[in-house]
Every structure is written in structure tokens, then in C-alpha cells.
Amino acid sequence: xxxxxxxALAMLVLGLNGCGYNKMQAQDEQxxxxxxxxxxxxxxxxxxxxxxxxxxxxxxxxxxxVFIQVTEARARVGSIQATPALLNDPQAFDKxxxxxxxxxxxxxxxxxxxxxxxxxxADANFRDLQSQLEGTENRITxxxxxxxxxxxxxxxxxxxxxxxxxxxxxxxxxxxxFMVANEQAIxxxxxxxxxxxxxxxxxxxxxx
Numbered sequence: 001x002x003x004x005x006x007x008a009l010a011m012l013v014l015g016l017n018g019c020g021y022n023k024m025q026a027q028d029e030q031x032x033x034x035x036x037x038x039x040x041x042x043x044x045x046x047x048x049x050x051x052x053x054x055x056x057x058x059x060x061x062x063x064x065x066v067f068i069q070v071t072e073a074r075a076r077v078g079s080i081q082a083t084p085a086l087l088n089d090p091q092a093f094d095k096x097x098x099x100x101x102x103x104x105x106x107x108x109x110x111x112x113x114x115x116x117x118x119x120x121x122a123d124a125n126f127r128d129l130q131s132q133l134e135g136t137e138n139r140i141t142x143x144x145x146x147x148x149x150x151x152x153x154x155x156x157x158x159x160x161x162x163x164x165x166x167x168x169x170x171x172x173x174x175x176x177x178f179m180v181a182n183e184q185a186i187x188x189x190x191x192x193x194x195x196x197x198x199x200x201x202x203x204x205x206x207x208x
Contacts, residue, residue, distance in 0.1 A: 020163025
């Protein structure tokens with residue numbers, strides 16, 4: 001009797017392996033690991049923001065709108081629970097991506113402010129923070145690309161026959177992925193023309 005149980009168990013294991021179950025499990029774990037790295041790098045960026053804002057404030061106190069935009073965008077990012085459960089909710093994932101894109105845009109505007117303040121650009125602390133931010137952005141790109149690849153491989157398995165039948169039976173669904181074009185559009189900062197801004201007061205004085 002025990003022999004037949006062992007044979008039945010062996011056949012079950014072989015069946016699960018043949019229908020893609022084990023592959024799906026491994027790919028799902030890879031997606032989660034890749035996602036954790038994405039979240040870690042985004043958190044690294046968020047941790048840099050308070051010091052960056054305070055450094056810029058020291059030289060450009062009247063740029064309040066930019067500071068408010070960055071602070072509010074960071075708060076929206078922090079309000080989202082970026083757990084692995086989010087990967088099974090396309091709407092929540094889209095909200096996360098949009099929030100990160102808005103923060104990228106706000107940071108771009110904050111860095112653009114430095115172009116109008118030579119002393120700020122020369123500040124050693126600002127240069128160090130800017131360098132750290134650039135390095136973090138590069139790490140975010142690498143982590144996102146790994147996540148994109150992991151999700152693509154997982155989704156192919158979930159959609160392909162006969163593993164799609166296994167996915168249906170065990171509740172494995174396709175996972176949302178980053179849409180690079182959309183995030184680039186969200187994060188594109190507005191054109192900042194300091195020369196035009198500087199000329200407006202002079203033009204107003206000449207009219208008086």
C-alpha cells in the first residue's frame with residue numbers, strides 16, 4: 001500500500017513539474033525579489049529628499065512652490081504600501097507608478113532651481129546629495145529593468161498552454177508591469193526659462 005502511495009505522489013510531482021507549476025513558483029519568487037529591490041531603491045531616493053530640500057532652501061528660500069511640490073509628492077509616495085500584494089492589483093500598481101513619476105518630476109524641478117543660484121551649485125553638500133541622487137536614479141533604472149524582465153518571463157508562462165491551465169487552477173494571474181513611456185511623460189519637468197523670468201521685473205520697471 002505504501003508503495004502505491006509513493007508512486008502516486010511521484011506521479012503527482014512529475015505532473016506538476018510538467019504542467020509548469022514549479023516553474024511558475026520559481027518565477028513568482030523572482031518577481032517578488034526583483035520588486036523588493038525596486039522598492040529599496042525608491043526608498044533610498046525618498047530618504048535623500050529632506051536633506052536635499054533643506055540644502056536648497058538655504059540658498060533659495062522663496063522657491064516655496066517647488067519645495068511644496070516635492071514634499072507633497074514624497075508624502076503621496078510614502079502613503080502607498082508597496083507590498084508584494086500590490087503586484088496583483090493593476091490599479092494599485094498604476095497608482096504607485098504614477099506617484100513615483102510625479103516625484104521624479106518634482107525632483108527635476110527642484111534641481112533646475114540650482115541653475116539660478118551659483119552659490120548653491122558650488123555648495124559641497126548640495127553636490128554630494130546631487131551625486132547620491134544621480135547614483136540612486138541609476139540603481140532604480142537597473143532594478144526596474146530586472147523587474148520588467150522577471151514579470152515578462154512570468155507572464156509568458158502564465159499565458160502559455162498548458163501552463164495557463166495550471167495558473168488558472170492555482171490562481172496565478174498575470175502581473176502588471178512598468179510602462180516606461182507613461183512614466184517618462186509624467187516625470188518630464190516643465191521648461192524653466194530663468195532669463196525670461198529675470199527680464200519680467202526689468203520690463204515692469206521700464207513701464208513705470
